[in-house]
Amino acid sequence: MKGRIVFYDRTYYPFSKFDGKCVGCPTRLRSMAVTTRLTWLQKKILQNHFGDKKFSLLYKASVHGFSTQDLHNRCCNQGPIITVIYSENVVSGVYVEENYQGGTTDSIIIFVLRETEISECKANSYNLFVNYNDNAQYCINLQSGNVLIPPQIAKRLELPPGHQYSFQECEVFRCEDTVDERKIQGLIQLRDQLLLAMRVYKPSGNLVNQVKILLLGPIGAGKSSFFNSVKSVFQGYVSHQALVGDDTTGTSKNYRVYSMKDRINGASLPFVLCDSLGLGEDEEGLCVEDILSLIKGHVSDRYQFNSMKPITSSDVKYIKYPQLKDRIHCAVFVFDINSIEHLSYGMVAKIKRIRREMIKCGMLHVVLLTHVDSMKLITRGDLIDIYSCVPVKLKINAVHRNLGFSVSDILVVSNYSSEWELDAIKDILILSALRKMLWTADDFLEDFPLE
Amino acid sequence: MAVTTKLTWNEEACLINQLGNVSLSLLYKSSVHGYSMSDMLQRYTCEGPTITIYFSNSIVGFLMLERNHKQTIWFTLRKKKDIIEMPTLLLNTVLKTTTEELSFLSYCGETIFSVNLKAQLIFLNHMLNAKIRLPVNSCSRANISECEVFRVEGIKDNRGYLKRITEVTQYRNKLLSDLRAYKPYADLVSEIRILLLGPTGSGKSSFFNSVKSVFRGRPTQQAIVGSDSTTSITEQYRIYSIKDGVHRQYLPFMLCDTMGLHDSEGGGLCVDDIPHILKGCVPDRYQFDPCKPITSKHPTYIKSPSLKDRVHCVAYVLDINSIDNLSSTMVAKLKQIHKEVITCGIAHVVLLTKVNNYDEVLQVNFLNVNKSTTSQKQVMNVSKILGIPIFNILIIGNHTSKWESDPEEDILVLSALRQMLRVTDDFLEDLPKEETTCGYFYYESTSCRLSQIYC
Numbered sequence: 034m035k036g037r038i039v040f041y042d043r044t045y046y047p048f049s050k051f052d053g054k055c056v057g058c059p060t061r062l063r064s065m066a067v068t069t070r071l072t073w074l075q076k077k078i079l080q081n082h083f084g085d086k087k088f089s090l091l092y093k094a095s096v097h098g099f100s101t102q103d104l105h106n107r108c109c110n111q112g113p114i115i116t117v118i119y120s121e122n123v124v125s126g127v128y129v130e131e132n133y134q135g136g137t138t139d140s141i142i143i144f145v146l147r148e149t150e151i152s153e154c155k156a157n158s159y160n161l162f163v164n165y166n167d168n169a170q171y172c173i174n175l176q177s178g179n180v181l182i183p184p185q186i187a188k189r190l191e192l193p194p195g196h197q198y199s200f201q202e203c204e205v206f207r208c209e210d211t212v213d214e215r216k217i218q219g220l221i222q223l224r225d226q227l228l229l230a231m232r233v234y235k236p237s238g239n240l241v242n243q244v245k246i247l248l249l250g251p252i253g254a255g256k257s258s259f260f261n262s263v264k265s266v267f268q269g270y271v272s273h274q275a276l277v278g279d280d281t282t283g284t285s286k287n288y289r290v291y292s293m294k295d296r297i298n299g300a301s302l303p304f305v306l307c308d309s310l311g312l313g314e315d316e317e318g319l320c321v322e323d324i325l326s327l328i329k330g331h332v333s334d335r336y337q338f339n340s341m342k343p344i345t346s347s348d349v350k351y352i353k354y355p356q357l358k359d360r361i362h363c364a365v366f367v368f369d370i371n372s373i374e375h376l377s378y379g380m381v382a383k384i385k386r387i388r389r390e391m392i393k394c395g396m397l398h399v400v401l402l403t404h405v406d407s408m409k410l411i412t413r414g415d416l417i418d419i420y421s422c423v424p425v426k427l428k429i430n431a432v433h434r435n436l437g438f439s440v441s442d443i444l445v446v447s448n449y450s451s452e453w454e455l456d457a458i459k460d461i462l463i464l465s466a467l468r469k470m471l472w473t474a475d476d477f478l479e480d481f482p483l484e
Numbered sequence: 485m486a487v488t489t490k491l492t493w494n495e496e497a498c499l500i501n502q503l504g505n506v507s508l509s510l511l512y513k514s515s516v517h518g519y520s521m522s523d524m525l526q527r528y529t530c531e532g533p534t535i536t537i538y539f540s541n542s543i544v545g546f547l548m549l550e551r552n553h554k555q556t557i558w559f560t561l562r563k564k565k566d567i568i569e570m571p572t573l574l575l576n577t578v579l580k581t582t583t584e585e586l587s588f589l590s591y592c593g594e595t596i597f598s599v600n601l602k603a604q605l606i607f608l609n610h611m612l613n614a615k616i617r618l619p620v621n622s623c624s625r626a627n628i629s630e631c632e633v634f635r636v637e638g639i640k641d642n643r644g645y646l647k648r649i650t651e652v653t654q655y656r657n658k659l660l661s662d663l664r665a666y667k668p669y670a671d672l673v674s675e676i677r678i679l680l681l682g683p684t685g686s687g688k689s690s691f692f693n694s695v696k697s698v699f700r701g702r703p704t705q706q707a708i709v710g711s712d713s714t715t716s717i718t719e720q721y722r723i724y725s726i727k728d729g730v731h732r733q734y735l736p737f738m739l740c741d742t743m744g745l746h747d748s749e750g751g752g753l754c755v756d757d758i759p760h761i762l763k764g765c766v767p768d769r770y771q772f773d774p775c776k777p778i779t780s781k782h783p784t785y786i787k788s789p790s791l792k793d794r795v796h797c798v799a800y801v802l803d804i805n806s807i808d809n810l811s812s813t814m815v816a817k818l819k820q821i822h823k824e825v826i827t828c829g830i831a832h833v834v835l836l837t838k839v840n841n842y843d844e845v846l847q848v849n850f851l852n853v854n855k856s857t858t859s860q861k862q863v864m865n866v867s868k869i870l871g872i873p874i875f876n877i878l879i880i881g882n883h884t885s886k887w888e889s890d891p892e893e894d895i896l897v898l899s900a901l902r903q904m905l906r907v908t909d910d911f912l913e914d915l916p917k918e919e920t921t922c923g924y925f926y927y928e929s930t931s932c933r934l935s936q937i938y939c
Contacts, residue, residue, distance in 0.1 A: 066532050067531055067532060067637070068637060089510060089511075090509055091511065097530050098530075106523075106526055107511070107526075107527065110517055112486055112487050207510075213488060215488060215489075215493055218492065218493065219493025219494045219497075222566075223494070226566055397705065397706070439690075439709045441703055442705055476706040480706050482769065
């Protein structure tokens, strides 16, 4: 056992009798990595439960020693902390909302985590961590690996009757807000950089003045909302120019080509968004023939779609000889992220067919997943680094698997729907998605045959 | 006072990114936990890899893998225009602690860095100061306003990690500039044409996208990729030339993307098309017909291709995960194609894609492929099937599933490309004099022989 100790300047390394794991540890230090035993889901549930917190692991008993002194050395004056205790088959713990300084804590929240459910109760504790059990308060004894839970609390938490429960591991985390002033500052900076980049963007080779982006997708996926969101970001306040609704027949009946003005100098932005009628089941909604006409630029602004009858060359709104500037340079498939798995068989077939047609005529496209903020478990703080969120990753893979789009072409946004004020976090998602669309349009223009 | 780092969010993001998407947990912050050496040292115990950052008028930090590890990485973070830079330096050091001071000594006993927390003073020797290019006005001794200790989680436990992260970007940029400056042998042609061949979904178009993305400095998806159960997404013959993102010039190579090969007959790329492609008779954007090869009667058929129209290098693109399950028809097709390529005397390599442990492929200095990788079952297998020596089997990662670029992955893509160009140079050098001078050549078409086999 001595071999393990030489890495540290400590003559005494308190192995607990409860820590069976440590005995077999190899002598390499990195194998004793200080990582939590919580699963991703467990951690996420706790973080959300206590108000969108970020956890920093400060203390892990099996590594740092089963003693109150060791714990206090690392966890005092760190702000609010959460202690997680791993017993035989239950994860429980205690949350201290005020700055923990050792000694007396007035109010604590004791919780038990079962699967995805948390039951909690408030309590008082004079000394949270003790070396000896002296009273009927809630307390954790690290030396003996016991947690003492008074009967009335145990009853409220639906724990089996008993007084002391033994545990194998104890971890303490510092709890910070995921979105703090520091992050907001950084995010605003990033947003402004992105905004500037979009304003000065020039389509590849100056072939066109404005890039045309077509929004396609099932009814109610959030196509018009995405336009509203983009407009809002450039305008500086939330706009609802395009009517948005969940009407089963689709709110946008007309083909609309929305050009946007920049708030700062009043100039037109170098891109336009084209909003179409939503795709419906079977014969409803936009028909596939119309999509091809749209892409090639045969349809002009404010054309009224007819889901029964595609546009013909005799229509007043039909452009017979579209130029490069009339056609679509980037197509976007918009889906509600929550309905990806529930798309009907017919819808999936329709989308695959449209995609097939697009590939045939070399139309580059991306996927936009909206409503990410209404996903289960996802909080506002998660939106900052949304592509690394496990549930979002799963959704992206589902889109890749079910519909065949490549993973790097799948974008995630959260549209402005009920908000009054802009939020830098949402802005960044919207602008990054837009930037990717412009890049895609560049790739398309570059690839376009010169003739 | 809240225990939050003094780093800005952007600085933190840069640091995390540079270290390979690790996660940082702030353990100690001197202004909250007291400027006491023993307090700080205590936080290092039993933590594994840590980062310590000192804030004076500039930022100085170091990464230790463990407390007594021989090597430390030194870095600073500073803003240049809107971009945060992080120069790094890898040093062999010895850690020495007293009750007041923590210092790092070189092997000859010279003090490289020392800190007195109580006095809030740090000392940097000249070498360190110059190497990580701190602002000139900061003298070697500086007052610090804050000291923070972080635990680093998620460091890859491979050999040479520290050396890698300090040198990876540098090496990537060197490769990039080497390739930009490349000139084909004796200027026989201005652009090398590399033909990508392989089963459907093996990543031919993705390889093109990866190469383009690296040179562009942003993700691009010019070639549409993705899965569509069985059929090939790419149906046209495409000759892609790539414009450089920096100099806005065309790069000295083109990638020729083809339709995927199929397991079954009558699907995917028609094997009889290949001789025409190799000779350079097939024009850009030619629509492949799986059942019928191109003939000289086709309106855009290039009747008399010159050396520059020819394919100069063939890359067989194979998904490493499917090597063991290649169907016998596929193997037969590949062997036939390879025979054809050898007959034409064209340079050839194998490109294995979608390697998951791509970060272990290269040696610490990035110069060579690890022995353990080359002896992998799949690599040996491919070498046996096609009879291509192991040094011409190139390995790349899976670019399509990522958002951010990864310098190590870029290095693999660029190394693969460089290897292709080197092989091609050998081919050009080896060309008979007549072929290089007259600009037009002819060799016996083997297409009828091939069709006999598949009828």
